[in-house]
Amino acid sequence: MKNIAVIGYGVIGKRVADAVKVQDDMNLAGVCDVVSDWRIQNAVRKGYSIYAATPEAGNEMKAVGISVKGNVQDLLAKADIVVDCTPKKISTKNVEYYKQKGIKFIVQGGEKHETTGHSFSAENNYKSAINLNSTRVVSCNTTSILRTLTALKSAGLLDYARGTLLRRATDPWESHLGGIMNTMVPERDIPSHQGPDAQSVDPDLDVITAAVKVPETLSHMHYWNVKLKKHATKDEVLNAFKTSSRIKLIQYDQGLVSNNTIKEMFLDMGRPWGDMYEVALWEDMLKVVGDELFYAYVVDNQAIVIPETIDAIRALTGIETDGAKSISKTNESLGIN
Amino acid sequence: MKNIAVIGYGVIGKRVADAVKVQDDMNLAGVCDVVSDWRIQNAVRKGYSIYAATPEAGNEMKAVGISVKGNVQDLLAKADIVVDCTPKKISTKNVEYYKQKGIKFIVQGGEKHETTGHSFSAENNYKSAINLNSTRVVSCNTTSILRTLTALKSAGLLDYARGTLLRRATDPWESHLGGIMNTMVPERDIPSHQGPDAQSVDPDLDVITAAVKVPETLSHMHYWNVKLKKHATKDEVLNAFKTSSRIKLIQYDQGLVSNNTIKEMFLDMGRPWGDMYEVALWEDMLKVVGDELFYAYVVDNQAIVIPETIDAIRALTGIETDGAKSISKTNESLGIN
Numbered sequence: 168m169k170n171i172a173v174i175g176y177g178v179i180g181k182r183v184a185d186a187v188k189v190q191d192d193m194n195l196a197g198v199c200d201v202v203s204d205w206r207i208q209n210a211v212r213k214g215y216s217i218y219a220a221t222p223e224a225g226n227e228m229k230a231v232g233i234s235v236k237g238n239v240q241d242l243l244a245k246a247d248i249v250v251d252c253t254p255k256k257i258s259t260k261n262v263e264y265y266k267q268k269g270i271k272f273i274v275q276g277g278e279k280h281e282t283t284g285h286s287f288s289a290e291n292n293y294k295s296a297i298n299l300n301s302t303r304v305v306s307c308n309t310t311s312i313l314r315t316l317t318a319l320k321s322a323g324l325l326d327y328a329r330g331t332l333l334r335r336a337t338d339p340w341e342s343h344l345g346g347i348m349n350t351m352v353p354e355r356d357i358p359s360h361q362g363p364d365a366q367s368v369d370p371d372l373d374v375i376t377a378a379v380k381v382p383e384t385l386s387h388m389h390y391w392n393v394k395l396k397k398h399a400t401k402d403e404v405l406n407a408f409k410t411s412s413r414i415k416l417i418q419y420d421q422g423l424v425s426n427n428t429i430k431e432m433f434l435d436m437g438r439p440w441g442d443m444y445e446v447a448l449w450e451d452m453l454k455v456v457g458d459e460l461f462y463a464y465v466v467d468n469q470a471i472v473i474p475e476t477i478d479a480i481r482a483l484t485g486i487e488t489d490g491a492k493s494i495s496k497t498n499e500s501l502g503i504n
Numbered sequence: 505m506k507n508i509a510v511i512g513y514g515v516i517g518k519r520v521a522d523a524v525k526v527q528d529d530m531n532l533a534g535v536c537d538v539v540s541d542w543r544i545q546n547a548v549r550k551g552y553s554i555y556a557a558t559p560e561a562g563n564e565m566k567a568v569g570i571s572v573k574g575n576v577q578d579l580l581a582k583a584d585i586v587v588d589c590t591p592k593k594i595s596t597k598n599v600e601y602y603k604q605k606g607i608k609f610i611v612q613g614g615e616k617h618e619t620t621g622h623s624f625s626a627e628n629n630y631k632s633a634i635n636l637n638s639t640r641v642v643s644c645n646t647t648s649i650l651r652t653l654t655a656l657k658s659a660g661l662l663d664y665a666r667g668t669l670l671r672r673a674t675d676p677w678e679s680h681l682g683g684i685m686n687t688m689v690p691e692r693d694i695p696s697h698q699g700p701d702a703q704s705v706d707p708d709l710d711v712i713t714a715a716v717k718v719p720e721t722l723s724h725m726h727y728w729n730v731k732l733k734k735h736a737t738k739d740e741v742l743n744a745f746k747t748s749s750r751i752k753l754i755q756y757d758q759g760l761v762s763n764n765t766i767k768e769m770f771l772d773m774g775r776p777w778g779d780m781y782e783v784a785l786w787e788d789m790l791k792v793v794g795d796e797l798f799y800a801y802v803v804d805n806q807a808i809v810i811p812e813t814i815d816a817i818r819a820l821t822g823i824e825t826d827g828a829k830s831i832s833k834t835n836e837s838l839g840i841n
Contacts, residue, residue: 329796331668331727333688333716349720350764351670355756357791357798377727377798379670381718383686390668390714392729419692427687454694459666461694461714 168194169484172246175253176200176210178338179275182473183250184215189500192486196245197236203227218242243270248484250476273479276306280367288313288368289478290411293490296482304475307468308332308387309364311446314411316372322407326394327373332361339384347382354378385426386465393460401455408448412498415445419452429465442470444503474501506530506821509583512590513537513547515675516612519810520587521552526837529823533582534573540564555579580607585821587813610816613643617704625650625705626815627748630827633819641812644805645669645724646701648783651748653709659744663731664710669698676721684719691715722763723802730797738792749835752782756789766802779807781840811838
């Protein structure tokens with residue numbers, strides 16, 4: 168049983184901790200953060216072992232009655248692998264420390280590929296991550312791109328893909344800090360960074376993206392124009408997408424007409440925070456015209472990377488060397504089917 | 505001097521009336537509507553001749569002190585051509601009347617192509633509209649598509665175009681009636697209607713669109729992937745766009761980073777309502793990769809059809825048989841350069 172440390176108990180860290188907790192082949196060694204407010208109280212409620220990232224944080228935690236198990240070094244000493252979910256500035260420093268001490272680690276998509284030299288997306292390249300010292304789980308948007316294009320590529324259908332990414336303005340729990348309002352804000356450069364980022368996992372993908380921020384906080388939405396290698400039927404394309412257990416085909420005509428309705432359905436399903444680990448792709452909107460394919464989908468920018476992170480832990484620690492088995496195990500534990 | 509009647513003094517009608525007023529080769533015969541509130545007071549302030557669409561409306565107008573010149577038949581009797589800017593349900597009935605009476609008329613993009621059998625976009629097909637009895641000025645989104653793709657086509661660069669259209673939720677002056685909030689709502693079908701609509705003007709265009717509503721009211725934004733007929737330089741593409749006087753190349757790096765900043769610039773310029781008659785296309789974002797072209801632009805859904813409507817009046821009445829001259833004259837009158 169491998170011991171997992173979660174450093175940074177924010178929007179990703181709290182989800183990773185919960186996901187680790189429900190695996191039967193790994194143990195949550197503890198979580199580490201600097202806050203002593205409502206955010207860390209969630210870990211207190213769940214009975215997680217709490218470590219303080221700094222001496223000051225430790226004192227503040229103790230002052231509000233939190234039982235602090237130790238400092239970050241104490242946690243790292245107990246861990247076989249660290250999942251670093253801290254903001255970029257902090258994780259960059261942390262990574263130096265992990266490397267010096269020879270600690271296995273996983274970083275999130277905000278980091279550069281060069282930080283680890285390996286970027287991870289379970290259905291695409293699980294095998295290449297086995298027993299590595301570190302990897303980077305790519306960002307939410309990039310994960311969705313890799314899942315969908317990998318499915319098309321594996322079916323021998325993908326020639327090249329061009330996507331327009333409508334990005335949500337800000338995380339919902341931070342929207343009081345200011346997001347955009349009644350406007351749209353393009354990313355300065357075309358191609359936007361997500362296309363090249365997908366190539367850090369699979370250099371063979373011919374993918375170009377453009378991205379724009381829109382004034383909503385629920386999730387991202389992608390529109391894709393894909394050139395197929397041949398004329399194909401809609402069924403051939405759908406069958407390709409169905410090979411991925413993490414693409415959920417949804418029906419516009421069954422009332423799933425927008426981000427907010429999709430969010431409500433996942434809340435109905437009882438998922439924590441209404442989390443959508445899958446790419447929700449509209450089956451009835453999807454259109455094939457000759458050798459061209461058009462489709463749109465929704466991406467939960469907080470949840471989609473969680474199953475990927477669990478798989479990355481299995482790959483790096485060598486708990487499981489069969490990617491398909493890890494994916495299947497993770498799916499079952501998180502209610503993905 | 506031809507006499508122009510504007511039926512329907514709403515968001516388009518009030519702009520058409522003002523634009524007619526500043527032409528030196530046409531005369532505003534009057535405007536006709538059913539409202540007697542703040543909306544028609546704008547026409548009162550400007551000294552336009554006001555006609556009542558129904559007897560009840562006439563009584564209400566008189567009751568609030570508006571000097572009513574007559575009913576709709578009185579206005580039509582004075583007009584050489586009607587620009588119908590009423591909502592779709594009403595314009596459909598009106599059109600039957602114009603046809604019975606042999607009155608020349610122009611409808612807006614909400615109508616079907618079949619209503620007139622001719623759809624209009626000045627830079628593409630002015631000539632084919634000369635002395636026709638009726639035409640339809642295509643919608644804001646379709647107008648922007650035609651301007652940009654016509655420029656590329658005329659330069660021999662266009663193979664085919666695939667666009668993602670981010671549509672504003674509702675008209676700003678009607679947003680209290682409800683628009684979408686913190687979500688995005690795709691149009692059910694791909695292709696969305698704008699691509700086929702552009703083909704109603706130019707059947708040769710190979711264009712496919714997908715559209716999604718976003719929660720803002722300022723303007724639309726389009727992202728395009730265009731396959732060129734050959735490898736081209738960025739300058740070749742920019743030179744093609746520069747052949748259109750109604751495409752305004754803008755710089756992201758000069759602070760024009762969003763719909764709202766662009767809107768403020770047009771308000772700064774003193775345009776009525778901050779109207780943007782041009783397609784505002786980001787020059788520095790535009791990217792050519794081999795024989796593929798990527799760009800984004802913003803469309804003012806109230807203003808862009810106004811110069812088109814003025815040109816359509818000239819074409820149908822035969823005031824001007826040279827499209828380029830009409831476009832140039834309209835541009836000058838509205839401050840487009």
